[in-house]
Amino acid sequence: MAAPCCTNRIANQTDAAIVTARPRITASLAEAQNQLGRIVLGKPRQVRLALACMLAGGHLLLEDVPGVGKTTLAHALAQTLGLQYRRVQFTSDLLPADLIGVSVFNRDAGEFQFHRGPVFAQLVLADEINRAPPKTQSALLEAMAERQVTHDGTTHALPAPFFVIATQNPLEQVGTHALPESQLDRFAMRLSLGYPDPAFERVLYLGGSASQDTRTVMDAEQVLALQAAVGRVYASPALVDYALALVQATRNEAGFIAGLSPRAGLALLACARAWALLDQREMVVPEDLQAVFVPVAAHRLLPSGQPTTALDRLLAGVPIP
Numbered sequence: 001m002a003a004p005c006c007t008n009r010i011a012n013q014t015d016a017a018i019v020t021a022r023p024r025i026t027a028s029l030a031e032a033q034n035q036l037g038r039i040v041l042g043k044p045r046q047v048r049l050a051l052a053c054m055l056a057g058g059h060l061l062l063e064d065v066p067g068v069g070k071t072t073l074a075h076a077l078a079q080t081l082g083l084q085y086r087r088v089q090f091t092s093d094l095l096p097a098d099l100i101g102v103s104v105f106n107r108d109a110g111e112f113q114f115h116r117g118p119v120f121a122q123l124v125l126a127d128e129i130n131r132a133p134p135k136t137q138s139a140l141l142e143a144m145a146e147r148q149v150t151h152d153g154t155t156h157a158l159p160a161p162f163f164v165i166a167t168q169n170p171l172e173q174v175g176t177h178a179l180p181e182s183q184l185d186r187f188a189m190r191l192s193l194g195y196p197d198p199a200f201e202r203v204l205y206l207g208g209s210a211s212q213d214t215r216t217v218m219d220a221e222q223v224l225a226l227q228a229a230v231g232r233v234y235a236s237p238a239l240v241d242y243a244l245a246l247v248q249a250t251r252n253e254a255g256f257i258a259g260l261s262p263r264a265g266l267a268l269l270a271c272a273r274a275w276a277l278l279d280q281r282e283m284v285v286p287e288d289l290q291a292v293f294v295p296v297a298a299h300r301l302l303p304s305g306q307p308t309t310a311l312d313r314l315l316a317g318v319p320i321p
Contacts, residue, residue, distance in 0.1 A: 025225055026280060031217045032080045033278070039076045039214060040069055042200030046191050049295050050077065050165075052278055054223075055230050056270035058188020059144050059164040061129075061299060068193045070167040071127060077165070078123040082219040084159065086121035090132035096139035100149050114151055119143050122159050122220060126166040130176045137183055140164065144186040161223050181302070188267045189292070190299035226277070233273035235284045238321040243269050243289055249318050250301060255310030257302035268296045286320045 036047045050073060053060045062070040071087075078085035088099060101117035118124065119140070129137060143149050147158045166187070169176050184190075196204065235243075243265060251259030260268075272288040294311050301311075 025218075025222050025229075028218045028222060029226065029278070035080050035214065035217060036073075036076055040073050040193070041204055042197045043069075043193055046193055047073070048275075048278060049189060049191055049292065052271055052274040052292065053189040053295075054081075054161075054163050055226050055274040055277065056188060056267070057161070057227050057230075058267055058271065059166070059186060061166050061168060061184070061187040061190040062193065063168040063170070063190055063299075064192050064194065065170060068195060070193060071125065073193070074123070074125045074165040074167070076214055078125075079214045080217055081123075081223055082216040083122040083161070083163070083223065084220075085123050085125070086118040087125040087127055088118050089127050090129045090136070092131060092133065094132045094136045096136050099136065099139050100143075100151060103152055112152070114154070114156070116156070119149060120156075120158060122161055123163045123165065126164060128169055129166040130168045130171070130179055132177070134177060134180065137177070137179060141183060141186065144183075161220060161227065181300075184299050185261060185263060187299065188271060189295040191295055230270065230274045230277050233276050233282055233284060235269060235273065239284050239286065239289070240269070241321045242286055242318070243272070245318050245321070246289065246293060246297075246314070249314050250297065250311075253310055253314055255313075260297055260300055264297065264300050268293065271296055290315055 033048065033051065036051065037044055040047050050060055054077065062073065064070055075085065075087075077083075088094075097117070099117050099119050101115050101120070103112040103114050105111070106113045126140065129140075143158060143162075144164055147160070147162050149156050149158065164187075168179070171178055195201075247260045247262075247265040247268070249259075250256055253259070268289065269284075271292040272284050275288045275291050276282070276284045293315060297311055
């Protein structure tokens with residue numbers, strides 16, 4: 001165990017490095033937002049929420065009908081942020097080993113050797129995740145929660161940073177399975193892109209998207225530095241009280257069978273910090289919490305009615321301290 005003086009010195013060196021690099025990282029972050037906005041046309045809020053989710057260190061669930069740009073957004077995020085990217089098509093016959101990896105006997109070495117699966121990437125796209133059976137879906141739980149996988153009793157660390165972006169088709173479509181609540185709770189946000197505005201859709205038909213011109217504007221080290229910077233965005237005690245009041249209100253709201261967990265509350269604060277950082281602010285304000293509250297909360301709640309309507313009513317009813 002490192003001595004306190006050594007630990008403090010390392011922390012101070014990390015802080016100094018982040019402060020020195022901040023102007024360059026801030027410029028790269030602005031350029032990343034602009035590029036993503038040119039690729040996913042007419043969805044600036046969804047693009048910013050997706051970026052905030054990743055900077056908060058969370059995983060993202062994209063739920064929508066096929067063909068509206070979910071996979072395009074995931075691929076654009078990986079290319080723009082300079083992250084190692086792997087896409088896994090989830091199907092009804094996908095096995096956990098297809099995702100995590102498998103041990104193969106090496107005759108020359110006389111032992112089994114672990115061959116890593118596609119989950120060993122910095123950004124993993126789980127495409128149409130709810131078309132796979134629950135056993136395969138559950139294979140992602142340890143990876144998403146612990147940033148590691150265990151195979152044959154051996155634990156293997158995943159690369160850093162590590163993000164999962166999963167796309168999900170509506171449950172009324174053929175061949176889909178509902179994700180269990182424990183897995184939904186591992187996603188920091190759930191977003192829906194929706195159909196594009198006709199004006200932007202026309203631009204897309206005319207070949208106006210910049211998806212073919214995507215370039216890397218950041219790298220993994222910068223992403224890690226931004227995640228560290230998110231953790232240093234100040235949240236006052238009053239702001240924390242407001243977040244706690246919102247979480248507790250979901251537990252008393254008649255529109256939900258069960259309220260938000262403490263994990264959800266931590267995700268809410270982390271995403272609000274990331275939202276503030278995207279505004280180049282070093283302090284969280286109530287509007288940051290309000291901006292990310294529905295994407296963070298809606299998929300975690302078991303509704304007795306319409307969850308979005310109940311959340312909007314809740315936001316309006318909880319006073320800011």
